[in-house]
Amino acid sequence: MANCGEPETRRDLRVFEDKYELTTDLAEYISQLSESSVNDRGCFTVALSGRSLIRLLEKLSEAPYKKTVDWTKWYVFWADERAVAKNHVDSNYKLTKDVFLSKVSILSNHIFSINDNATVEDAAREYEFTIRQLVKVRTIGVSESNDCPKFDLILLGLGPDGHVASLFPHHPTLELREEWVTYITDSPEPPPERITFALPVINSASNVAIVAIGEENAMAVQLSILTDDGKFDACSLPARLIRPDNGKLVWFLDALAASALNDNNGEPDKL
Numbered sequence: 001m002a003n004c005g006e007p008e009t010r011r012d013l014r015v016f017e018d019k020y021e022l023t024t025d026l027a028e029y030i031s032q033l034s035e036s037s038v039n040d041r042g043c044f045t046v047a048l049s050g051r052s053l054i055r056l057l058e059k060l061s062e063a064p065y066k067k068t069v070d071w072t073k074w075y076v077f078w079a080d081e082r083a084v085a086k087n088h089v090d091s092n093y094k095l096t097k098d099v100f101l102s103k104v105s106i107l108s109n110h111i112f113s114i115n116d117n118a119t120v121e122d123a124a125r126e127y128e129f130t131i132r133q134l135v136k137v138r139t140i141g142v143s144e145s146n147d148c149p150k151f152d153l154i155l156l157g158l159g160p161d162g163h164v165a166s167l168f169p170h171h172p173t174l175e176l177r178e179e180w181v182t183y184i185t186d187s188p189e190p191p192p193e194r195i196t197f198a199l200p201v202i203n204s205a206s207n208v209a210i211v212a213i214g215e216e217n218a219m220a221v222q223l224s225i226l227t228d229d230g231k232f233d234a235c236s237l238p239a240r241l242i243r244p245d246n247g248k249l250v251w252f253l254d255a256l257a258a259s260a261l262n263d264n265n266g267e268p269d270k271l
């Protein structure tokens with residue numbers, strides 16, 4: 001069993017009555033980060049993942065955000081993608097396009113989807129190369145502590161097994177330190193072939209949000225946020241390894257996903 005080290009517990013928890021309240025606050029959070037990044041750096045780089053999480057982004061295509069967000073300054077990436085055609089129902093790109101990208105005015109040359117015409121190995125290498133070029137010209141920032149890209153925001157869904165992006169429990173990808181983008185061919189959830197950001201890239205972001213909805217995620221949420229007792233194997237729960245070096249981590253939870261938290265191991269913000 002690999003030992004990935006144990007993150008210190010950091011809790012910025014936002015717990016909402018239901019998915020609708022969560023969606024409203026998430027949209028506001030993203031729009032505020034977009035505004036501050038555009039003010040500070042002239043652009044906003046965001047990497048997406050998840051399925052239900054991506055569906056929540058539809059809120060940003062509605063009033064007031066459709067008009068108030070400076071979409072032309074957005075650069076969109078995927079923290080993970082499935083190795084399927086871009087028009088396949090399982091494609092994260094397709095889902096994002098259908099529910100969000102097709103409804104806002106992000107420039108098409110600012111949308112960095114992953115090549116669906118290459119092997120996963122080549123697609124991962126190509127994607128990392130693209131990101132390296134954008135870091136060179138500082139469209140994507142660079143981490144102060146290593147040479148990793150510093151995305152303004154990385155949005156992560158959470159699987160009931162504690163996976164984030166396509167980083168699954170006990171998978172060797174959790175050990176990667178040099179690669180920025182990697183691939184797997186043995187995903188425990190279909191489809192088996194996927195491309196994913198490695199942990200150092202996620203942990204170099206300025207902001208990371210983990211979004212979990214529903215009772216099926218309650219145990220993974222509880223174990224991810226649980227105070228370290230020194231014995232917990234973090235690699236059994238990749239979400240525990242999300243610890244931005246210099247950035248902020250926020251958990252967005254609906255009441256069902258937060259239902260296994262209690263006063264001893266979590267103190268959700270009162271909203």
Ligand SMILES: O=C(O)[C@H](O)[C@@H](O)[C@H](O)[C@H](O)COP(=O)(O)O
Pocket residue numbers: 049050051052053054080081082092156157158159163164165166167211212213
């Ligand atoms: O392509 C994927 O399968 C996703 O990126 C995946 O890894 C996701 O993060 C979790 O399955 C939970 O996602 P949701 O909670 O957003 O559905």
